[in-house]
Amino acid sequence: MNNTSDAIIIGGGIIGCATGYYLTKKGFKVNLLERAYLTAGSTGRCIGGIRQQFSTPLSIKVAMESMKKFGTMRDELKQDVEFHQGGYLFLAHSEEKKQTYMKLIEIQREMGIDVSFIGLSEIERLVPGIDPTGLLGGAYCPTDAQANPFLIVDGYAKAIKERGNVFPYKDVTQINVQKEKVVSVTTRDNETYFAPVVINAAGPFARDIAQMVDIDIQVYPERHEAMITEQMERFFDMMVVDYRPDGCYFNQKWPHGSVIGCYTPIPNVPGYDLGTSFEFAREMGRRMARLIPRLGNTKIIRHWSGSYEMTPDGNPILDKSDVDGFWIVGGMCGHGFMLGPEIGWLAAEYITEGKAPYDITEFALHRDFTGKEVMK
Numbered sequence: 001m002n003n004t005s006d007a008i009i010i011g012g013g014i015i016g017c018a019t020g021y022y023l024t025k026k027g028f029k030v031n032l033l034e035r036a037y038l039t040a041g042s043t044g045r046c047i048g049g050i051r052q053q054f055s056t057p058l059s060i061k062v063a064m065e066s067m068k069k070f071g072t073m074r075d076e077l078k079q080d081v082e083f084h085q086g087g088y089l090f091l092a093h094s095e096e097k098k099q100t101y102m103k104l105i106e107i108q109r110e111m112g113i114d115v116s117f118i119g120l121s122e123i124e125r126l127v128p129g130i131d132p133t134g135l136l137g138g139a140y141c142p143t144d145a146q147a148n149p150f151l152i153v154d155g156y157a158k159a160i161k162e163r164g165n166v167f168p169y170k171d172v173t174q175i176n177v178q179k180e181k182v183v184s185v186t187t188r189d190n191e192t193y194f195a196p197v198v199i200n201a202a203g204p205f206a207r208d209i210a211q212m213v214d215i216d217i218q219v220y221p222e223r224h225e226a227m228i229t230e231q232m233e234r235f236f237d238m239m240v241v242d243y244r245p246d247g248c249y250f251n252q253k254w255p256h257g258s259v260i261g262c263y264t265p266i267p268n269v270p271g272y273d274l275g276t277s278f279e280f281a282r283e284m285g286r287r288m289a290r291l292i293p294r295l296g297n298t299k300i301i302r303h304w305s306g307s308y309e310m311t312p313d314g315n316p317i318l319d320k321s322d323v324d325g326f327w328i329v330g331g332m333c334g335h336g337f338m339l340g341p342e343i344g345w346l347a348a349e350y351i352t353e354g355k356a357p358y359d360i361t362e363f364a365l366h367r368d369f370t371g372k373e374v375m376k
């Protein structure tokens with residue numbers, strides 16, 4: 001029967017698909033229900049950056065393990081995912097930023113990441129034409145990377161379908177609970193799907209889904225805009241991150257050379273609106289050209305927006321809930337693509353084995369949310 005399975009996943013982004021992939025590998029039949037089409041949410045709107053430079057041992061570990069999984073994905077999913085290790089460079093334009101990066105580098109190196117603080121001449125070698133004004137150096141990890149979210153979701157979905165199903169245009173409107181245990185979900189077109197496990201992987205909509213079982217979770221959407229330029233010869237390899245309040249981050253897509261990037265708006269833009277602004281297009285062009293003046297003549301060919309799914313402390317939520325069988329895997333805070341493979345694996349292990357393979361209490365649903373991930 002197509003409408004019964006071992007687990008139902010709500011959401012066809014990187015988190016739902018990675019979780020479904022690893023559950024399938026553990027022998028589960030998965031039915032994945034997506035309100036629109038795969039990648040319709042944040043995943044298809046992200047810029048594809050993958051890094052390991054985080055600030056806490058747990059986030060660093062998850063990012064490192066995820067990187068390993070990206071590295072073997074081509075063979076696992078039996079298709080190219082445009083994975084390319086061109087690095088990430090966090091620029092320091094102030095002594096304070098430099099000190100922050102140097103401290104984090106100590107923790108990251110202790111955990112085995114090839115990262116160092118590099119000086120101006122090295123930066124100018126790596127990013128030809130960068131404007132060195134005010135630049136004190138940068139935190140550089142050459143093994144950080146990029147990949148194509150569409151190809152990865154597609155690869156995961158194909159694997160899920162080998163045992164279960166991926167249903168697009170299935171909008172979950174109700175989660176049915178009997179004796180404090182999930183039993184099924186109902187979709188807008190009045191279909192019911194049965195499973196003893198239901199996983200909320202609805203990204204920016206995770207809070208709405210949790211409310212269907214009367215649980216309030218701290219995941220709040222924030223709008224982020226992004227853009228891509230015409231293709232050009234590749235002349236730098238890494239994601240260049242300028243975390244000044246009026247900074248931005250961008251890289252050149254592998255293999256075609258378009259520049260793709262965004263910036264974090266100040267003040268932030270809470271809510272579900274996915275509109276775009278002329279201000280972003282103008283500012284993004286200005287900010288990129290300030291860093292690398294030769295980009296000033298480049299044409300922006302597309303501009304869009306998507307949601308970051310924020311939690312108050314900048315860490316994900318990966319946990320079971322007080323309703324038996326109902327799991328939450330969300331609140332990726334703008335890092336869901338890069339963390340997705342390991343988060344999916346962790347979720348599948350936790351669900352099938354009854355405990356997480358390593359300590360992830362920092363991702364617990366009921367935690368003190370006052371900590372902060374610095375490398376947001």
Ligand SMILES: Cc1cc2nc3c(=O)[nH]c(=O)nc-3n(C[C@H](O)[C@H](O)[C@H](O)COP(=O)(O)OP(=O)(O)OC[C@H]3O[C@@H](n4cnc5c(N)ncnc54)[C@H](O)[C@@H]3O)c2cc1C
Nearest residue numbers: 011013015035041042043046047049172203306336337338
């Ligand atoms: C501009 C931008 C740039 C980004 N850049 C990066 C980056 O470089 N690196 C990185 O790691 N991350 C990046 N991110 C963040 C990343 O995109 C997200 O963290 C990640 O995609 C979250 O994945 P998800 O699967 O949790 O959510 P989503 O991809 O949003 O998937 C959730 C899915 O659930 C579906 N859904 C919702 N409600 C229902 C329902 N009732 N029934 C059925 N389905 C439902 C939605 O349609 C959606 O497809 C970026 C985000 C944005 C917006």
